[in-house]
Amino acid sequence: xxxxxxxxxxxxxxxxxxxxxxxxxxxxxxxxxxxxxxxxxxxxxxxxxxxxxxxxxxxxxxxxxxxxxxxxxxxxxxxxxxxxxxxxxxxxxxxxxxxxxxxxxxxxxxxxxxxxxxxxxxxxxxxxxxxxxxxxxxxxxxxxxxxxxxxxxxxxxxxxxxxxxxxxxxxxxxxxxxxxxxxxxxxxxxxxxxxxxxxxxxxxxxxxxxxxxxxxxxxxxxxxxxxxxxxxxxxxxxxxxxxxxxxxxxxxxxxxxxxxxxxxxxxxxxxxxxxxxxxxxxxxxxxxxxxxxxxxxxxxxxxxxxxxxxxxxxxxxxxxx
Ligand code: FAD
Numbered sequence: 001x002x003x004x005x006x007x008x009x010x011x012x013x014x015x016x017x018x019x020x021x022x023x024x025x026x027x028x029x030x031x032x033x034x035x036x037x038x039x040x041x042x043x044x045x046x047x048x049x050x051x052x053x054x055x056x057x058x059x060x061x062x063x064x065x066x067x068x069x070x071x072x073x074x075x076x077x078x079x080x081x082x083x084x085x086x087x088x089x090x091x092x093x094x095x096x097x098x099x100x101x102x103x104x105x106x107x108x109x110x111x112x113x114x115x116x117x118x119x120x121x122x123x124x125x126x127x128x129x130x131x132x133x134x135x136x137x138x139x140x141x142x143x144x145x146x147x148x149x150x151x152x153x154x155x156x157x158x159x160x161x162x163x164x165x166x167x168x169x170x171x172x173x174x175x176x177x178x179x180x181x182x183x184x185x186x187x188x189x190x191x192x193x194x195x196x197x198x199x200x201x202x203x204x205x206x207x208x209x210x211x212x213x214x215x216x217x218x219x220x221x222x223x224x225x226x227x228x229x230x231x232x233x234x235x236x237x238x239x240x241x242x243x244x245x246x247x248x249x250x251x252x253x254x255x256x257x258x259x260x261x262x263x264x265x266x267x268x269x270x271x272x273x274x275x276x277x278x279x280x281x282x283x284x285x286x287x288x289x290x291x292x293x294x295x296x297x298x299x300x301x302x303x304x305x306x307x308x309x310x311x312x313x314x315x316x317x318x319x320x321x
Contacts, residue, residue: 001030001031002029002030002031002087002088003030003031003032003033003056003057003085003086003087003088004026004029004030004031004032004033004087004088004089004090004091005033005034005035005059005078005081005082005085005087005089005090005091006019006022006023006026006032006033006034006035006055006090006091006092007019007022007034007035007037007074007078007090007091007092007093007098007101008034008035008036008037008046008050009093009095009098010036010038010042010046012038012039012042012045013045014046015046015049015050015053016093016195016198017152017157017198018093018095018152018197018198019034019050019053019093020053020157020158021093021150021152021153021154021155021156021157022091022092022093022150022155023050023053023054023055023157023158023160024053024054024155024156024157024158024160025091025120025150025154025155026054026089026091027054027160028120028121028122029088029089029120029122029124030087030088030089031056031057032054032055032056033055033056033057033058033059033081033085033087034050034055034057034058034059034164035058035059035061035077035078035081035169036050036058036059036060036061037061037062037066037073037074037077038061038062038066038067039062039063039064039066039067040062040063040064041062042060042062042066043058043060043062043166047060047164047166050164051161051162051163051164052159052160052161053157053158053159053160054158054160054161054162055162055164056162056163056164056165057164057165057166057167058164058165058166058167059077059081059084059085059167059168059169060166060167060168060169061073061076061077061080061168061169061171063171063173065173065174067182068174068181068182069174069176069179069180069181069182070179070180070181070182071097071100071101071104071179071180072174072178072179072180073171073174074101075101075104075105075108076171076172076174077169077171078090078101078105079105079108079109080169080170080171081169082105082109082145084167084169086145087145088124088145088146089124089145089146089147089148090102090105090145090146090147090148091148091149091150092147092148092149092150093149093150093152094115094116094117094149094150094151094152094253095152095197095252095253098149099115099149102115102147102148102149103115105147106147109144109145109147110143110144111141111143111144111145111146111147112141112142112143112144112146112147113141113146113147113148113149114126114128114139114141114146114147114148114149115128115149116128116129116130116133116149116151116253117148117149117150117151117154118136118150118151118154118255118276119154120148120150123140124140124141124146125138125139125140126138126139126140126141126146126148129151129276132249132268132269132271132272133271133272133273133275133276134268134271134272151253151255151276152197152198152253152254152255153197153254153255153256153276153277154255154276188244189242189244193222193223193227193228193229194226194227194228195228196228196229196230196244196245196247196252196254197252197253197254198228199227199228199254199256200227200256200257200258201222201225201226201227201228201256201257201258201259201260202222202227202228202229202230202247202254202256202258202259202260202274202277203218203219203221203222203225203227203228203229203230203260203262204218204229204230204231204232204247204259204260204261204262204264204274205217205218205229205230205231205232205235205240205241205262205263205264205303206231206232206234206235206261206262206263206264206265206270207232207234207235207238207240207263207264207265208262208263208264208284208285208303209235209240209262209263209303210263211240212239212240212241214240214304215229215231215235215240215241217262217303217304217307217308217311218262218307220307220308220311221260221262221307221308221310221311221314224310224311224314224315224318225258225314227256227258228256229241229245230245230246230247230252230254230274231245231246231247232246232247232248232264232267232270233246233248233250233251233269233270236251247270247273247274248269248270248271248272248273248274249268249269249270249272249273250269251273252273253272253273253274253276254273254274254277255274255276255277255278256277256278257277257278257279258277258278258279258281259274259277259279259280259281260280260281260282260283261274261280261281261282261283261284261291261295262283262303262307263283263284263303264282264284264291265284265286265289265290265291266282266284266289266290266291266292266293266294267290270291271290271291271294275294279296279297280294280295280296280297281295281296281297281298281299282295282297282298282299283298283299283301283303283306283307284298284299284300284303285300285301285302285303286300287300
């Protein structure tokens with residue numbers, strides 16, 4: 001079986017769920033081999049969980065520069081790993097950072113790039129979302145080693161324990177003059193809720209929520225379901241909710257089991273970030289709202305009446321109040 005390189009998404013302490021999804025996807029094409037870029041000591045913490053999810057090898061590039069420069073250490077490490085391994089494909093998560101890395105790597109390798117993949121065939125054929133998710137197309141790279149950015153949520157993570165061999169990637173130091181340097185970091189606002197791109201339930205609010213206070217209704221429903229909170233750009237631009245929670249073309253792409261849209265009209269740029277969700281529920285007082293066109297279930301009504309009823313019902317069925 002050929003090797004398939006998987007770029008590991010992590011926060012230094014924990015491998016992100018999207019990586020386990022990539023490892024499961026990679027098994028369709030060959031033997032998954034992880035590429036881990038981080039500060040010294042990262043591999044010691046993360047290697048076992050990668051092996052438990054099927055990584056037969058872990059190529060490790062550790063350096064203090066890994067978090068000092070934007071993208072470049074990762075692109076350098078992946079490039080070196082490709083040259084070392086000669087893989088059948090390279091898989092990265094289709095996050096904002098992942099897409100940048102994928103594009104830069106494909107340019108450096110002079111090879112084909114497929115973005116927003118949602119399925120992979122053993123033949124190498126890829127199902128891809130195009131034009132913000134309005135079309136599903138089948139594509140294949142015909143030139144060089146395919147670099148494929150896979151949408152988080154497209155594959156089920158699977159435990160598949162194997163012994164993983166660790167290899168050191170001797171990545172050369174970054175040229176500061178040719179790379180963007182990180183000058184400051186601010187921790188994302190985090191709470192007890194799951195991360196937006198990893199949650200199996202997302203409840204999002206739009207302009208219809210009508211203010212920052214209105215988001216309490218959205219949060220309460222998300223909490224009853226154990227889900228994450230998202231927002232439309234109109235809600236974010238109006239200051240109702242922080243930008244890190246924006247879903248859509250210029251926000252995060254999500255693909256949960258359940259997506260609930262409260263007071264969101266369903267503009268194409270919002271749909272681009274959520275229409276691959278497995279089940280979509282919309283609450284909108286306008287029966288003509290385009291969001292109903294992509295919804296599995298729609299409620300025409302006032303979200304301030306419908307959402308609290310839903311929250312109470314969910315809590316009651318889960319044994320709450
Ligand atoms: P609106 O379109 O104003 O819809 C509000 C809805 O709430 C209406 O349908 C209304 O009927 C309903 N409503 C009002 N009150 C209630 C109530 N009490 N109960 C129930 N329903 C109610 N948008 C994104 O979301 N994400 C993006 O990433 C994004 N990127 C963009 C990129 C570009 C280049 C551009 C040009 C636009 C982008 N947009 C994005 C903006 C997008 O075009 C829309 O403007 C935006 O999604 C609208 O947000 P909304 O649905 O919350 O607001």
